[in-house]
Amino acid sequence: MSDLTFIGMVFESIIIIIAAIVLVLILMKYFQKKHRLTLYLFLIFLLYMIAIIFSWISKILVLYSGVEYIYNTTLADPGTLQSWIVLRITDFRFSFFFLTIAIFISYVLKVNVFEKGYNRVHKIIVIIYGIITLAFSLLIYERGNTLVDAFAFLLIFLFMAMIYVPFFTSSYKSFTLAEAKTFKNAFISLALMSIFYILVPFNFLIDRLLILFGGPGFSLFYFLAWIFVLMGMIASYFGYIRPKASE
């Protein structure tokens, strides 16, 4: 198990390095454009990066912290502030918290680039769902209860799908309508990015369900999820950063 955790940590380290490169590129783009939407994109990737870092920290805690109650669920939760934070880090709840905010900003970005304005009903639904997901991530927690964890993964997957399915539809529609090859390539990259991002929590959810049914964790789906993170970032690069309007 600790071998798999170590492999997971190495895998996530690679993802963090790539995410950091993409983040720097977006920051450079922001300094170049000084545009509100570029800032939104930067915030989205910054929050994704923080979520990944928290996931990585969870592996470090399991492997090297020496804190027994982290990996030994038979030991009682000390009930301290430190254990509250540590247990939520190791069960990805902090990652979910930052992911939820990133998904909400993705919704704002999507409305600003693809729509004329907010649909009032959609906006209320997204805000309420986001608040529920945020609250669930940090407050509804039972140590060692994989079903509750799986439900948290499900909430994130549905939130991601709620925002990125329309993002995919709009990007694909723009791809079919755009005439210049540069724009077509960018829009199809954004459409692919949307699919990859939806597949990330989907694969994590399956991995969690396998654990629920007795699996050891770190299944093929865990690694697939991170591969989709990578592919999503590459697609983001070709959708947002690489295209030059003058080409």
Place this chain on the structure above:
Amino acid sequence: MVKVLQDLYIISEGGIVLYHRVFDEKLDDQLFGGLMSALNSFAEELTNEGLSNFELQDKRYTLIRKNDILFVASSSNKIKAKKVIEELQLIVNHFIDLYPKEILETWEGDVAIFLDFEKEIEDSLEGTIQKFQKAFW
């Protein structure tokens, strides 16, 4: 989503371009205005109704005439004609509201008075691509 209209020309009865917004300018706007006006007059002579649209490769040009002003907009020919007409009609109505017949009848030929129209129709013309260009590309 990508806005329906790409280029827009508003042309007086005499063929003077009052306002134009072109994303990829390949032709002198006044020359284009004169040509459109002449084509429309020619079509009116033949059919009494004028030209409603024509296609060049993958682009469709849609024309609406109101208060002796000719509105010409280009769009992709993949987009339904009805949708293009609806969007152009919005611009026509907006223009007529801002510059009613009385103003146009006393107009002395200075096209600068129509420059502010761009702000009024920004949303119709600034499509997704332009937003991406401003923010990312």
